[in-house]
Amino acid sequence: MPGTGPTDAELVKRFQTGDGTGLDLLFERYETPLFQFLVGMLRDHHLAEDTLQETFIRALERLDGVDAEHLRGWLFTVAYHQAMLAKRKHKHCPAAIADCHDQPDPILQPDGQAMAREDAGRLRKLLESLPSGQREVIRQRVYEGKRFREIATHLNCPLNTALARMHEGLKRLRVLWEHDHV
Amino acid sequence: MSEPKGNESVDGQLAWQALLYASGELEGAEEAAFELRLAGDQALREALCQATRMLGALESRAPLSPTPCYRQAVRAELRPSMSFWQRLKAPHAYPGHPFLWGLAGAAASLLFMVGLGRLSETSSNKPQSPVRPGAIQPGATHLTKPESQYASLAETADIWAAMHPSDHLSKAHDEEARRRSRGLDKPRFGRSEERRISSDSPYKPL
Numbered sequence: 303m304p305g306t307g308p309t310d311a312e313l314v315k316r317f318q319t320g321d322g323t324g325l326d327l328l329f330e331r332y333e334t335p336l337f338q339f340l341v342g343m344l345r346d347h348h349l350a351e352d353t354l355q356e357t358f359i360r361a362l363e364r365l366d367g368v369d370a371e372h373l374r375g376w377l378f379t380v381a382y383h384q385a386m387l388a389k390r391k392h393k394h395c396p397a398a399i400a401d402c403h404d405q406p407d408p409i410l411q412p413d414g415q416a417m418a419r420e421d422a423g424r425l426r427k428l429l430e431s432l433p434s435g436q437r438e439v440i441r442q443r444v445y446e447g448k449r450f451r452e453i454a455t456h457l458n459c460p461l462n463t464a465l466a467r468m469h470e471g472l473k474r475l476r477v478l479w480e481h482d483h484v
Numbered sequence: 485m486s487e488p489k490g491n492e493s494v495d496g497q498l499a500w501q502a503l504l505y506a507s508g509e510l511e512g513a514e515e516a517a518f519e520l521r522l523a524g525d526q527a528l529r530e531a532l533c534q535a536t537r538m539l540g541a542l543e544s545r546a547p548l549s550p551t552p553c554y555r556q557a558v559r560a561e562l563r564p565s566m567s568f569w570q571r572l573k574a575p576h577a578y579p580g581h582p583f584l585w586g587l588a589g590a591a592a593s594l595l596f597m598v599g600l601g602r603l604s605e606t607s608s609n610k611p612q613s614p615v616r617p618g619a620i621q622p623g624a625t626h627l628t629k630p631e632s633q634y635a636s637l638a639e640t641a642d643i644w645a646a647m648h649p650s651d652h653l654s655k656a657h658d659e660e661a662r663r664r665s666r667g668l669d670k671p672r673f674g675r676s677e678e679r680r681i682s683s684d685s686p687y688k689p690l
């Protein structure tokens with residue numbers, strides 16, 4: 303729960319009394335982490351968005367027995383179950399995922415493409431400032447599309463080492479990225 | 485369920501597992517075990533969020549936030565599930581202060597009560613139409629007690645007497661006297677009242 307602004311309990315109370323601002327603030331607070339979690343589980347943006355919608359509906363319909371102090375955990379639990387449901391459904395009906403892909407992807411729109419190209423160019427520059435071990439893992443993973451096991455074999459190191467370098471490299475990149483934007 | 489630790493403080497091992505999972509590199513039993521742990525481990529969920537965000541940023545994938553249009557669908561779905569009282573109590577359900585609405589309700593109730601009172605007053609002041617003897621009044625029941633039945637007959641006789649010449653009056657009183665003599669009725673008027681009625685009558689004996 304964020305330290306500033308109204309608490310989750312206050313937002314839930316507002317929502318339950320029909321105050322629309324409660325729901326808006328709940329969306330703003332939780333939609334991004336939930337969406338990232340769902341994309342991580344489903345690896346499909348459109349399916350993740352549909353599942354996010356179901357998650358909010360199911361979670362807010364069943365708020366009565368939920369301690370508002372644990373709202374974040376509750377939302378993630380519902381998101382997890384909805385994602386598993388979607389995975390099972392699409393395992394049995396793969397055509398549904400194909401239907402999802404028919405919708406235009408934001409990355410394919412001209413503005414999105416330009417922004418993505420610009421960001422990618424900036425990231426490449428920042429990558430050069432990382433230690434060689436981290437840089438190599440990230441380069442092979444992102445630009446050569448190799449799996450982590452293949453990277454570990456190629457660099458002759460354990461899988462966990464490759465993962466640790468990737469993780470540390472990404473963290474450092476993030477700091478550099480934010481510093482660069484400021 | 486463990487408490488959330490926040491987005492930044494994710495253990496290394498969790499983070500690596502999450503990276504592998506988000507990259508689609510966990511398979512079979514490993515993937516199933518990871519997903520089983522996701523069911524109740526908030527720290528692992530946070531690690532997955534972080535891994536997805538990092539990979540997404542690095543691979544320049546589509547923005548890692550949803551389009552806001554899904555919110556409308558959620559609102560539309562949740563609105564009918566609110567109970568009547570919840571909607572009534574909602575601050576934005578109707579404009580103005582609730583006190584004003586309460587005051588307006590009280591005023592409307594008062595007006596209604598005053599109107600009802602006046603209506604009943606008017607109907608009670610309306611002159612009653614003369615009742616013909618033997619006529620059955622609407623709403624009259626035949627299952628009345630004998631006393632009340634004869635009392636109403638006596639009253640009818642008096643009304644009849646007030647409207648007709650004295651021969652009819654004497655007839656009616658004779659009838660009443662007969663009934664009284666049989667002990668079935670209590671006298672409604674004293675003699676002086678009977679005299680007053682006969683003298684007040686516009687119809688004088690011939």
